[in-house]
Every structure is written in C-alpha cells, then in structure tokens.
Amino acid sequence: MTTQQIQPKRGIVKQILSGDSVIIRGPTGAPPPEKQINFSGIIAPKLARRAGDQSDPSKDEPWAWEAREFLRKKLIGEEVFFTAEKPPNAVREYGTVYLGKDFSSAENITESLVSEGLVTVRREGVRQTPEGARLAELEDAAKAAGKGKWGSTPSSEHVRDIKWSVDNMRSFVDKQGYKPVKAIIEHVRDGSTVRAFLLPDFYHITLMISGIRCPGFKLDANGKPDPSIKVPYAEEARYFVEIRLLQREVEIVLESVNNNNFVGTIIHPKGNIAEALLKEGFAHCVDWSIAFMKSGVEGLRAAEKKAKAARLRIWKDWQSSAPQVTGKEKDFIATVAEVINGDALSVKLNNGQYKKIFLSSIRPPKEAGRVADEDGKTAPRPKGFRPLYDIPWMYEAREYLRKKLIGKKVHVVIDYIQEARDGYPEKVCATVTIGGKNVAEALVSKGLASVVKYRPDDDQRSSRYDELLTAESKAMKSQVGIHNKKDVPIHRVTEIDAARAKLELSSFQRAQRIDAVVEFVASGTRLRVFIPKSNSLCTFLLGFASVHRTGEKSQYATLLKEAEDSAKQQRLRTWKDYVEEQEEQKPEEEKPNVERQVSYEEVVVTEITPEGSFFVQIISEGPKAEALNSKLRQEFQANPPLPGAFTAKRGDVCAAKYTVDDEWYRVKVEKVQGGKATVHYIDYGNRETLPTTRLASLPAAYASEKPYATEYVLPYVNLPKDEEFSAMAIKYLREDTAVSKLLLNVEYRVQGSPPAASLHVDSTPQGDIIMNLISDGLLLVENKKERRQNKLLAAYKEAQEGAKRNHSNIWEYGDITEDDAKEFGLGK
Numbered sequence: 005m006t007t008q009q010i011q012p013k014r015g016i017v018k019q020i021l022s023g024d025s026v027i028i029r030g031p032t033g034a035p036p037p038e039k040q041i042n043f044s045g046i047i048a049p050k051l052a053r054r055a056g057d058q059s060d061p062s063k064d065e066p067w068a069w070e071a072r073e074f075l076r077k078k079l080i081g082e083e084v085f086f087t088a089e090k091p092p093n094a095v096r097e098y099g100t101v102y103l104g105k106d107f108s109s110a111e112n113i114t115e116s117l118v119s120e121g122l123v124t125v126r127r128e129g130v131r132q133t134p135e136g137a138r139l140a141e142l143e144d145a146a147k148a149a150g151k152g153k154w155g156s157t158p159s160s161e162h163v164r165d166i167k168w169s170v171d172n173m174r175s176f177v178d179k180q181g182y183k184p185v186k187a188i189i190e191h192v193r194d195g196s197t198v199r200a201f202l203l204p205d206f207y208h209i210t211l212m213i214s215g216i217r218c219p220g221f222k223l224d225a226n227g228k229p230d231p232s233i234k235v236p237y238a239e240e241a242r243y244f245v246e247i248r249l250l251q252r253e254v255e256i257v258l259e260s261v262n263n264n265n266f267v268g269t270i271i272h273p274k275g276n277i278a279e280a281l282l283k284e285g286f287a288h289c290v291d292w293s294i295a296f297m298k299s300g301v302e303g304l305r306a307a308e309k310k311a312k313a314a315r316l317r318i319w320k321d322w323q324s325s326a327p328q329v330t331g332k333e334k335d336f337i338a339t340v341a342e343v344i345n346g347d348a349l350s351v352k353l354n355n356g357q358y359k360k361i362f363l364s365s366i367r368p369p370k371e372a373g374r375v376a377d378e379d380g381k382t383a384p385r386p387k388g389f390r391p392l393y394d395i396p397w398m399y400e401a402r403e404y405l406r407k408k409l410i411g412k413k414v415h416v417v418i419d420y421i422q423e424a425r426d427g428y429p430e431k432v433c434a435t436v437t438i439g440g441k442n443v444a445e446a447l448v449s450k451g452l453a454s455v456v457k458y459r460p461d462d463d464q465r466s467s468r469y470d471e472l473l474t475a476e477s478k479a480m481k482s483q484v485g486i487h488n489k490k491d492v493p494i495h496r497v498t499e500i501d502a503a504r505a506k507l508e509l510s511s512f513q514r515a516q517r518i519d520a521v522v523e524f525v526a527s528g529t530r531l532r533v534f535i536p537k538s539n540s541l542c543t544f545l546l547g548f549a550s551v552h553r554t555g556e557k558s559q560y561a562t563l564l565k566e567a568e569d570s571a572k573q574q575r576l577r578t579w580k581d582y583v584e585e586q587e588e589q590k591p592e593e594e595k596p597n598v599e600r601q602v603s604y605e606e607v608v609v610t611e612i613t614p615e616g617s618f619f620v621q622i623i624s625e626g627p628k629a630e631a632l633n634s635k636l637r638q639e640f641q642a643n644p645p646l647p648g649a650f651t652a653k654r655g656d657v658c659a660a661k662y663t664v665d666d667e668w669y670r671v672k673v674e675k676v677q678g679g680k681a682t683v684h685y686i687d688y689g690n691r692e693t694l695p696t697t698r699l700a701s702l703p704a705a706y707a708s709e710k711p712y713a714t715e716y717v718l719p720y721v722n723l724p725k726d727e728e729f730s731a732m733a734i735k736y737l738r739e740d741t742a743v744s745k746l747l748l749n750v751e752y753r754v755q756g757s758p759p760a761a762s763l764h765v766d767s768t769p770q771g772d773i774i775m776n777l778i779s780d781g782l783l784l785v786e787n788k789k790e791r792r793q794n795k796l797l798a799a800y801k802e803a804q805e806g807a808k809r810n811h812s813n814i815w816e817y818g819d820i821t822e823d824d825a826k827e828f829g830l831g832k
Contacts, residue, residue, distance in 0.1 A: 010087040010099075012107050017079040019250055023048025023071025023123055026079065026101065028086055035243035041088050043114045044098040045130070045139050046123040048072075049153070052166055054208070061168055066159035067152060071122040075113070076188075079103065080251045085110055118142040121152025166206045173261045182298055184255035184271055192250055194220045195241025195286055196278075197265070200256060210265045211256060215294035215304050216278045216287040217460075218242075219318065237317050241286040249277060259296035267293050269300065276300060282307035285316025288460035295473030305470065312463075322461055334418045340409040345392075346401030346453060347444075349409065349436065351416065363444040364419040364433040364466035366453040369397035369486050392523075393495040397486050400493060401452035405443070406521070414438045420464035435467050442468050449475040451485015497534075500542035508542075509812075511736075513780060520544075600751075600795050604767065607748045609741035610713055611689030612734060616723045617758060618741070619689025619713040620748060629687050629712040633669060636706055640668050645700035652681050652699045657707055660685070661698040670702060670711075686711035718774055719751040719760035720797050721783040724814045732813070733782040740765075740773045747771075751796060762796070769799070778803040781812030787821070 015028035024043040030036035049065035051072060085107045088099030104110030117123045118139050125143040130136060147154040153162075170176050190208075191199040195218025199210050218241040221229035255271040270277050281287040282304055289308050294301055312319045338351035341358060346368025350360050371391070393399050415437045422431040436443045445468065447453040455476045458465055466472055480487045500508055512518055523541070524532035531544045572579045607620040621629060636659065645659075652658060652673045660671040660683050671683035674691070682693045723730045747764040754760070765771040777783045778800055785804045788797060808815045 010089060012085040012087050012102065014083060015086060016083050017081065017101075018246065020072055020075045020079065022051050023068060023075065023117065026075065028084070028101075031083070035239055035246075039088070039097065041086055041101060042096050042098050043117070043123075044100060045126050045136055046114055046118060047126060048117070048123045052164065054168055061166075064163045064166075066162045067122060069164050070152070070162060071117065074117065074120060074122055076251050078116075079113070081247070084113075115139065115142055119146055119151070121146040121149075121154045124153075164206050166201075166208060168208050170207060170209065173264075173266065177258045177261055177266065180258045182257055182259065184257050187254055187256045189249045189252055189254060189270075192242050192246045194218055194238060195245050195281055196220075198245070198249065198270075200254075202256065211270070212262060212265050212267045212293065213278050214259050214267050214269050214297050215289055215301065216281055217290045218281060218287045237286060240317075241281065244281065244284065244286055245277060248272070248274070248280070257298075259298070260293065262293070267296060269297060276303065279303050279307045283311055285311040285314070285319050288318065290460075291457060291469070291473055294470055295477045301470045319461075324463055329418045329421070336416055337413055338416055339413050340411065343402055343405040343409060346398055346405070346447070349405070351414065360432070361416060361418075361434045361436070362422075362431045363447070363453075364435050365456045365458075365469050365472055366444045366448060366466075367456055368401055368453055369395055370454075371395045390497060393497045396492045396494075397452055399495055400485070401447060404447065404450065404452055408446075409438065409443065412438055414443070417467060419467050422464065433464075433466075442471060444468075445471050445475045448472050449479055451479045451482075451487050454486065496539060498538075498540045500540050505542065513776075602749055604747040604749050604764070607746055608744065609746060609763070612738045612741065613689075614734060616734065616737070617715055617717045618737075618763075619715050620746075621688075621712050622714075623745060625712055632706065632709055632712075633667075633687070636670070636703075637668050639703060639706075640700070647697040650696075650699050650701045652676050652696050657686070657702060659700045659702045659706075660692075660694065661700075663692065663694055663698070668700070670706060670709075671699075673699075685713075687713050689713040689715065715758040716748070716750075716761040717758050718783070719762055720786050720788065720800050721774060721778065722786060724782070724784060726814065729782060729814050733777060736777060736780070736782060737773070740776070746773075772799075775800060775803050779807055779812070781807040781810070781815045784814070784821075 014031060016031060017026055018029045018038055019027040021027060021040065024046050025040060025048075027038055027040050029038035048071045049068035050062075051068045052064045053059070053062045055061040079101070082103060085102040085104070086099055088097040090097045101113040102110035103113060115138065118125055119142050121143075125136075125139045127136075127140060146152065150156060153159075186203040187200040188203065189198050189200050193199065193210070196213045196216050197210065197220075198213070199208065201208055219235045219238040221235060221238050222233040224230040249270065249272065252272065256268050257271065258266050258268040260267040278287070279300070282289065287308075289304055294304065311317070312322050312324070315322060336353065338353050338359070340349055341352045342350040344350055344360065347363045347366055348360065349363075350358055352358055371394075391398060392402060417435045417437075418432060419435055420433050422433060424430045444453065444466065448455060455469075455472045456465070479485060518535060519537065520533040520535045522531050523534050529546045531546065532541065533544045534541050572582050575582060606623040608623055608626065609618055609620050611619040613619075640659070650658065654673055654676060656673045658671060658673065659668050660681075661667070662669055662685070669685050670687055671685050673681055673683055675682040676696065679696055680693055681696050681699060682691065683699070684691050723733055741763060743765070747767065748761050749764070750759045750761045752760050763773045765773065769775070774783065778785060785797070785800045807813070808819055811817075814820060
C-alpha cells in the first residue's frame, strides 16, 4: 500500500520527539486525543537521554539536535496533514507528515529532512517503492552537496554538552541576577511545573512557576503519575500550558530554589502563562513563591480575583470571606494615640472616638518554647513575666511603632474583620501608612514581625500582602531581628517598689529630668512608667488636683503653681467650690534688711575635695591656662628633663608629669618622703602622690603666672558627720558640678580660710546646687544666729526643714541636731 492510497488526516503537532518522530493531537477536545507518528523510510540520529532507574545518561548522536530543531521550528503548533499505518507485528505507526493548507501542494517533511542531510534513508531490507526511490535520490543529492551530516565539519561539533543537574542551585540563581535566560520548554509535568533547557549552555532544569500552583497529579508507589486517580482540572491545566509553551522558545527568570527545583517566571511574547492560568481558574496564587517575584505580582492577584468572582473551575464553590466595609468606615485618616503591642494601635478618629486596630497579616515576635499540651492548653508563665520586656524583640517592635507613630496622623484602610473565636474578641485589621510608607512592611523588613500564612481560598489578608512577603524574605536573608538567632536582646526589668522608691527619690530629684515612657495611665494622677536608662518600672504620681509638696521642689514649680492658681480662679473641676483663703496679716519682726550682693561669675569646677571644698577655673581664663600648659609641654618636648635630676622640696613650684595622661602640668610640692612627693596641681586643684622622678624644674617664664584654679568652701553648710552620708554628699556634689558652665557667687569671706561661694546652674532659686543638696538631706545648715537678716541662710534653713519633714537621708530617723543639743547640754 502506498502513502498516496491512504486518506490523509488532519492534526496539530504537539511535540517533536526526535528527528524522525512527532506527536500529533486532534483538533478538538481539551485535552484532545493524540498519537505518535514515526516517519517512514528514514532513521534520525538519536537524542541524548537522562539517566533512568536502570540506565545511565546517554549523549547525542551527531546532528540529532539539529534534526530535532529543524522539525520543532517548522512544525510545533502547526496544523498538518499526515498519513499513518501500522505494519504487521509492529507496535508503532509509521507515516508521513505534510505541511500546508492544501494537501496537493503541501511540503513533504520527510523529503525536507533528507534534502537537508539531517537523516539517513533506509535502503536495505525494505520493499522498494517510488517513495523510497525518491528519498534515495534526495539523499544522494544531499551527499553530493555536503549538506548536514554529509558535510566536512567534525561530528563532535554537533553534539551537545548537556548538564543534567546543577551542583549549587542557590549560587546558580544568584549568578543569573534576575536576568532573563533563553530557554526551550521540553516537558510539562503539570500546569505549574515544567522542564526546560537553558540556552546556550544546555542546563536541564525543573522549574516551578513563581507565584502559582495548579492541581497536580497523584503519584503511585514508584513516584509516577497514577492514571487511575483523577484530580479535578489537573489534565486541563497541563493541556492549557502544553498548547502554549511546550517546545516553544521562551525566556526564564530564575528567582529561587525549592528542594531540587528552580522557582522562576516564564516570559513569552504572547503573555504571562501564570497570569493566564489564574484568569481561567486553573491555578491559585502561592504566597511563599510570589514573594520572590520582582514584578508582575499585581497582575497575578488581579487575575485570581477575577476568576474567583466568576467562580471559574477550581473556584466554582468559593465563597468570599471579606468584610462588607465601605466608605469612610473602610478608608480614613486618624491620629495614633497608643501603641498597644507590636501589632496593635489605638487611633483617635475625627469625631473624637477611639478605635483599636491591628496591623493586617502580621504577627508580633512570639514567645519561644511555649507550646500547648495534649489538651491544647499552654503552660502558665512564670511569676512576674512581662511579655513586652521578656519576649525577645517585642519591646523593640513596640518602641519602633511608638517613636514613629505616636501623635502622628496616619492613613488607615480596613482590610478585614477577624471574627471572635477561641475566647479572643473580634479584631479589626487594617493597612496603616504614614507618608506613603506601610507601617507593617517596615516592621517586617526590620525583623520585628512575621507574616501570617494563609490558605489559598482565604481572602482575609492585607491589601499589601505581597509587599509584606517580599519584606520578610529580605529580612530572613539579612538575618535581622527575629531571624537573628544569635544576638537576641534581653531586658532585665526591675520594679521600683515602695522600699526602693525611697532610695531612688533623691537621685531622681537631683537629676531633675528623667527620660521615661508612660506605659499605662491608671488615673488622672497615677501613671505607670518605664525608665529605659535603668531598665526599671515604677508608679508615678501627678498633682492634677493640686500641687503636691514634691512638685514644689521641681524646676517646673513656678509653672505648676501658675496652672493651679489659674484653675482655682476659673473654678475648674476639683476647684468648683473653692473659696480663696484670706491670709492673716502678721506683724513682721523688725530686722535690719541687708540685701545680698549677687555678682555671678561663669566658672567650671575642676576639683571637689574630700573635705567639701572645691576648685574652679574662671571660664574666660580657661584658654590662657590651656595655652600655658601647651607651651610648657612644647618646652619639655624640645628639651626633655633628665629623670631624677630635680630635687624637690616642700613648697617648690615645679612641673609634674600627671600619671593619668602622661602630660606636664604646674604643681606645688606639699610633701616629700621616701622617693615620692605629694603635689597640688595649681591650675586645676587636684592632688596626687607620685615618684619624684616625675618632677622637673619649672622654667622661670612659667613660674610667675598666677594659679588658674581658685579654692572655695560651701557657704553656711557642713558635711554630715556620718561617713556614708558624707561620701554620698561629695559624690552628688561632684555629679551636679560636672557640667561645662556654672555660676559662682561669693557669699562671704573669713580670714584664714578660702572664700565661701554658692554654685548655681542658672540664676533661678531652683538652680542653687547647695540648696538642692540640703533639700535632699545631704548637707547640714550651720546653726548661725545673725543679727541682720540673711535671705540665703534663711532659704537654706527652710530647705533643711523640708528635708526633715520628708525624712530625707540624714533626717530619715528624725532631727539629729536635737540629739546633739541634748548631749552637749544645749537643749535646756
């Protein structure tokens, strides 16, 4: 029977198996029937094969790839005529394929292969026919012309070097850098998984299409698709991809790795296959891989949304769970009033009402190691457990939100409302932006929150969900925040209880200003605050109704009193029934009134002695002192003194090399004994005992300059006799004077003693450092009786009386001066 006697059939070429065999599918059906046609009368070179369970990988025979490509470029997706017959005792069908719209003029593909020198004509052991003679004639012509395999080029140049596997897949992906790679799709495993050759290096890869998943095939015990189990829409999805991509030239963007598969996007001139699958309801979006995509995410989400709305295929039974929130209730501007947790805010609406919202699709840092038992109950937390501080990264998450959002206007879009369940109340979840920046995305990118994972049919998610996934992917890659398992922050927070509050009060008062965070408002006058500097929590009282006595010592005392007086005059709230008291006019005792002379001088305190005296430099003279010391050091650098050459004597003014910085300064020798000298640094006031070898003669030019440090004593006060309180007073005096500028006023002079001077941080009464130490119960006011009125002494005595009433420090157990008076017979 000749091929001309066989009635030709019509079909579409689905796949080229080799240079002499193709698969042709029917023109109708989804998927349609298909059959393999082997070309009659010729033999093509064999293509390389992957390793199988029982076989090793094979290589191409020369010109095998060129023969396959000749057919692929000519026939894939084309409608053709074909004839086929199955010889006796054969399992395959043999025939001829014709390309063209009219069978009478169509191209004989077998003859074209022979003419190009890509196949060999069967000549032996076959029945001679006109068709066979025609092929032999064409082959002889191809040989004569040196075409194809009959040419003179080495056969080794026509064998591919196929890489059936990639050793370091992650590194391979990074090397591509999201650049498109030319490829040919070789096999469609299911609607969202293909195999391809990457060109020109012939890497053979399995690729999972980023962002989607189609119904797959159930596998049998050998890992092969089980034809007896039908998965809805699996066959249809695969066919949908086959007719569009199989053996087509495409570009692939490699984006990640999953097990032994690559994950990436397929780029085709006619459109995005992932988007097309979603639009037709053959696939759903996959969050874990969509996060790897650099672009096109919005298109995928929109396509899926459209298929859901139309109830197409896999979505035929889908029901929306999205909330019916519209208008101003869904999209509004609000002011952040409180950061409740690492994922929750309280916002103030324009109408004055407050609304609690949760950031959509994220979770704050979790407590590690706390799992549920068999009954689903979690183990109780240890006593004193504070989630905000004891769960790693929770405090950092809260602080990030607090610093960025408190008091700021934000844009709120309600995404979904999570119903009350498992004992938890309803949650209103929203995307919150400030200045166009997604707050949740910022948290996730810093590793201060994780992204919630959802089922494909769950629409209760952030409207910017894909941005969250991308941010989380970057945070995980950078190992920041909760993804950093090494540098985990630990906050050991202590509680300032009533006992400790007494100890801390004086230091807090001395500091005047302490940075703290209000964690909770218990009432109008009671706050719960966290002090970051000391990692401590305490309860703080405010004088809302009236000024508390503790407020009278504050640097804001004047402002508080003015506010209270204003409230009284307006009869506001607690003062609505206030009746102004009439002060009794008491006749004042007539005393000579001598005005205190105030002439402040700007100074810097350079030394506090253990006895309570202090040395200062006048700020205007500071540069002179520095210049003198600089010249002195240059002098010694040019003419280094010989160690031990200078013999020091008590009272000498010489130079000494300070042991702290090894620099030269002017000193006065106070004592010399056993090879050591006690010296006084006359320009700073401090003293030191050092080896005499560190002393040198002072050049005459520097000896005549007056000392730049002047000694003063504290006016009207003494240090406590108790050594502990005395040391505490010196410590706090040093701390209070360790600033770049103070005001000094000489109060009085006593012959044979340094002048008595007060020190001030500013010119207000609250700026008197000595008065504040008296108020803290750390200094004793002298029991002086002046014939003339002394306002400063009176103020100091009043401050001391306040310290007594408050039982501060030395007055903790009462008035210690009364005991002294009785002991020495002064109380009679």
